[in-house]
Amino acid sequence: MTDTTSPEQVDSAAQFGSSRVKRGLAEMLKGGVIMDVVNAEQARIAEDAGAVAVMALERVPADIRSQGGVARMSDPDLIDSIRAEVSIPVMAKARIGHFVEAQVLQALEVDYIDESEVLSPADYVNHIDKWNFTIPFVCGATNLGEALRRITEGAAMIRSKGEAGTGDVSEATKHIRTIKGEIARLSSLTKDELYVAAKDLQAPYELVAEIAATGKLPVVLFTAGGVATPADAAMMMQLGADGVFVGSGIFKSGNPQERANAIVKAVAFYDDAKIIADVSRGLGEAMVGINVSDLAAPHRLSERGW
Amino acid sequence: MSVGVLALQGDFREHADVLRSLGSEVTLVRRPEELASVTGLVIPGGESSVMDKLTRMFGLADPLRAAVQGGMPVYGTCAGLIMLADNVLDGISGQQSIGGLDISVRRNAFGSQTASFETDLDVPALGETPVHAVFIRAPVVETIGSRATALATIADGRCVAVEQGNLLGTSFHPEITGEYRFHEYFLQKVQTAGFGA
Numbered sequence: 001m002t003d004t005t006s007p008e009q010v011d012s013a014a015q016f017g018s019s020r021v022k023r024g025l026a027e028m029l030k031g032g033v034i035m036d037v038v039n040a041e042q043a044r045i046a047e048d049a050g051a052v053a054v055m056a057l058e059r060v061p062a063d064i065r066s067q068g069g070v071a072r073m074s075d076p077d078l079i080d081s082i083r084a085e086v087s088i089p090v091m092a093k094a095r096i097g098h099f100v101e102a103q104v105l106q107a108l109e110v111d112y113i114d115e116s117e118v119l120s121p122a123d124y125v126n127h128i129d130k131w132n133f134t135i136p137f138v139c140g141a142t143n144l145g146e147a148l149r150r151i152t153e154g155a156a157m158i159r160s161k162g163e164a165g166t167g168d169v170s171e172a173t174k175h176i177r178t179i180k181g182e183i184a185r186l187s188s189l190t191k192d193e194l195y196v197a198a199k200d201l202q203a204p205y206e207l208v209a210e211i212a213a214t215g216k217l218p219v220v221l222f223t224a225g226g227v228a229t230p231a232d233a234a235m236m237m238q239l240g241a242d243g244v245f246v247g248s249g250i251f252k253s254g255n256p257q258e259r260a261n262a263i264v265k266a267v268a269f270y271d272d273a274k275i276i277a278d279v280s281r282g283l284g285e286a287m288v289g290i291n292v293s294d295l296a297a298p299h300r301l302s303e304r305g306w
Numbered sequence: 307m308s309v310g311v312l313a314l315q316g317d318f319r320e321h322a323d324v325l326r327s328l329g330s331e332v333t334l335v336r337r338p339e340e341l342a343s344v345t346g347l348v349i350p351g352g353e354s355s356v357m358d359k360l361t362r363m364f365g366l367a368d369p370l371r372a373a374v375q376g377g378m379p380v381y382g383t384c385a386g387l388i389m390l391a392d393n394v395l396d397g398i399s400g401q402q403s404i405g406g407l408d409i410s411v412r413r414n415a416f417g418s419q420t421a422s423f424e425t426d427l428d429v430p431a432l433g434e435t436p437v438h439a440v441f442i443r444a445p446v447v448e449t450i451g452s453r454a455t456a457l458a459t460i461a462d463g464r465c466v467a468v469e470q471g472n473l474l475g476t477s478f479h480p481e482i483t484g485e486y487r488f489h490e491y492f493l494q495k496v497q498t499a500g501f502g503a
Contacts, residue, residue: 011461014423111419
């Protein structure tokens with residue numbers, strides 16, 4: 001394992017946990033695939049297949065969906081066993097608003113916290129105040145306003161939400177298109193129109209003006225939820241995602257190793273249909289899907305968070 | 307002729323933006339034929355184990371080695387520094403590098419993300435103004451062979467920037483802080499080398 005030095009020994013003037021440092025890690029993950037894993041063995045497969053990071057959790061969304069009940073932060077032992085197995089970044093999920101789960105995950109020294117709607121929310125009013133942490137957070141969003149509210153609370157990375165655990169990519173498509181479309185619309189507004197836009201988005205004017213000027217979020221935007229095939233992943237990239245989270249899609253499929261590998265290649269060459277065709281061959285069965293339209297509204301995870 | 311940025315994974319767009327704002331034409335490199343068309347190459351920050359895997363899967367590893375051996379100027383940041391190191395410590399099992407820099411680099415030398423930091427560094431080769439450096443799960447240069455030269459060290463004395471002929475490597479990320487001097491320094495090497503001309 002790594003020969004680590006305590007931060008204080010490095011440099012007394014060093015700054016830890018700044019926005020630059022938090023957002024920076026997400027920037028290094030761009031063009032990559034972050035894979036859900038539930039044990040050390042899966043983490044090993046993910047790292048070997050070329051994942052840029054793993055998401056350590058007890059149950060993948062497909063199982064959370066089928067087993068029901070309250071879904072919470074994973075057991076620290078499980079997270080430690082995954083951290084011990086791989087050297088790529090390890091992320092873990094805290095419930096929306098559950099700042100103590102987040103404190104625990106920071107103490108466990110994971111690399112990123114996902115304040116995630118896939119788990120059962122712990123607070124239906126407030127999200128975690130993410131500025132209070134040294135560790136960076138990624139949060140889900142279905143639209144630009146939601147993304148900007150999360151960034152205002154200190155999120156250092158956004159993932160557009162899909163409908164996790166379904167293998168149905170349609171919600172992911174809808175949300176990345178919505179966010180990208182709303183950003184493009186902001187860029188076309190005049191300065192006096194941006195005040196109303198900020199009010200409509202329920203986000204600070206300065207942030208809205210910054211996005212109108214730059215044409216992009218100030219943090220990395222991945223996409224997640226329902227991605228099951230190399231072509232799904234490549235489509236998310238062509239729609240403007242900086243990278244892709246794959247949850248149940250890999251380890252609920254017939255041949256996780258091959259599929260993981262194929263999705264990594266498809267994300268790197270997302271605009272090359274010949275390569276996507278090649279990597280799509282002979283992958284065995286994709287995860288059994290659930291059509292989002294067949295899900296009763298209370299079972300739609302992407303509607304959690306606000 | 308243009309300067310290349312290895313674009314398989316990582317923050318390659320940030321590097322491309324810096325190079326363009328310094329007046330270079332930029333080619334994103336993912337295939338051997340794209341590598342063959344550039345006069346120098348930046349290997350960006352990202353996950354070194356993924357870059358290693360993808361360069362080998364898509365037939366870029368050997369052309370990259372040949373280019374480095376043939377004198378192409380290459381600048382690597384973070385994962386890019388690891389890719390350029392002759393010896394990688396704490397790699398994932400089977401991890402390889404392109405090599406070229408006569409150094410041993412320890413991957414992820416500071417620990418998890420909570421130990422990532424930013425600070426000011428003296429880099430005498432770039433002038434008196436310190437470089438503001440961002441270290442993200444960063445590697446350090448643990449041993450430096452006789453052919454390589456240290457350009458900067460952090461307060462505890464560990465080396466975080468090196469140079470060897472046409473090769474340049476930093477543990478940190480000038481591309482995300484608006485620090486252009488390393489890229490200017492690299493572009494001077496590109497101009498002097500006249501590689502592929």
